[in-house]
Amino acid sequence: xxxxxxxxxxxxxxxxxxxxxxxxxxxxxxxxxxxxxxxxxxxxxxxxxxxxxxxxxxxxxxxxxxxxxxxxxxxxxxxxxxxxxxxxxxxxxxxxxxxxxxxxxxxxxxxxxxxxxxxxxxxxxxxxxxxxxxxxxxxxxxxxxxxxxxxxxxxxxxxxxxxxxxxxxxxxxxxxxxxxxxxxxxxxxxxxxxxxxxxxxxxxxxxxxxxxxxxxxxxxxxxxxxxxxxxxxxxxxxxxxxxxxxxxxxxxxxxxxxxxxxxxx
Numbered sequence: 420x421x422x423x424x425x426x427x428x429x430x431x432x433x434x435x436x437x438x439x440x441x442x443x444x445x446x447x448x449x450x451x452x453x454x455x456x457x458x459x460x461x462x463x464x465x466x467x468x469x470x471x472x473x474x475x476x477x478x479x480x481x482x483x484x485x486x487x488x489x490x491x492x493x494x495x496x497x498x499x500x501x502x503x504x505x506x507x508x509x510x511x512x513x514x515x516x517x518x519x520x521x522x523x524x525x526x527x528x529x530x531x532x533x534x535x536x537x538x539x540x541x542x543x544x545x546x547x548x549x550x551x552x553x554x555x556x557x558x559x560x561x562x563x564x565x566x567x568x569x570x571x572x573x574x575x576x577x578x579x580x581x582x583x584x585x586x587x588x589x590x591x592x593x594x595x596x597x598x599x600x601x602x603x604x605x606x607x608x609x610x611x612x613x614x615x616x617x618x619x620x621x622x623x624x625x626x627x628x629x630x631x632x633x634x635x636x637x638x639x640x641x642x643x644x645x646x647x648x649x650x651x652x653x654x655x656x657x658x659x660x661x662x663x664x665x666x667x668x669x670x671x672x673x674x675x676x677x678x679x680x681x682x683x684x
Contacts, residue, residue: 431679432621434590434612434623435559435564435567435622436568436611436622436623436625437568438646439569440572440627441649442625442626442627442646442648443549444583451473454525455470457529458515461528465513469514470513471651472513473509473513473514476509476512477508477509479628479629479630480505482628483630486602486604503523546579548584549648551665554666555669556585558669558673560588564672565590565615566588566589566590569608570593571595571601574596575592576592593610601631603630605638607635608636619639623641624641624642625645626645626646629645629657642659643659645657646661648663
């Protein structure tokens with residue numbers, strides 16, 4: 420069953436826009452498992468569950484910093500300083516005592532998500548599509564609901580989505596690097612719904628980052644939902660629906676549209 424708070428809608432929902440990473444695809448091994456392995460090489464004992472929970476805080480830091488000035492646009496020294504501080508934030512949140520030497524060692528050994536193409540064979544890194552993605556997109560298509568990707572990424576992700584075999588189910592794929600702005604900047608969201616001719620009030624955006632996906636879409640008058648693939652959020656803390664998977668999201672969209680249809684008649 421879906422877990423969500425009540426949210427007023429302006430249904431029917433004509434377009435669902437999706438974040439990409441940790442919404443449609445995930446990296447394997449997952450970030451916290453990668454960091455756990457990195458720390459083990461430094462003889463540092465760490466609890467994987469603590470790292471998994473602390474990852475939320477580290478990702479929030481990444482979202483805020485990347486929204487302020489995209490990491491890819493910073494000089495090399497500033498990018499490295501960011502990566503070191505990102506690691507420090509993560510270790511702090513996980514309750515791991517550290518000094519500068521440990522932070523630098525963990526940063527060197529951690530195979531960061533944004534560095535994956537450089538460390539895994541092939542350009543696609545270690546990503547895989549969640550099992551519910553294609554069936555959910557098909558159900559939306561069959562119901563007449565448009566679909567689009569809105570991703571904060573360093574390059575066009577169209578070929579990436581094609582390789583992972585779900586691009587054909589999208590009406591549009593938007594990448595921040597191409598648009599020139601990062602979520603939660605409104606122009607990133609506008610680049611998805613404006614070309615498709617959909618009013619923002621009839622768009623539902625779903626993603627895993629409250630500070631970019633939820634905040635950014637609501638600021639434009641869109642509807643929003645949070646996906647919590649790893650069950651790390653309290654649904655009661657949000658005023659938008661919270662889903663653990665996409666089948667529940669589709670059920671929600673179809674219910675909203677059915678209700679809107681009944682009201683209209």
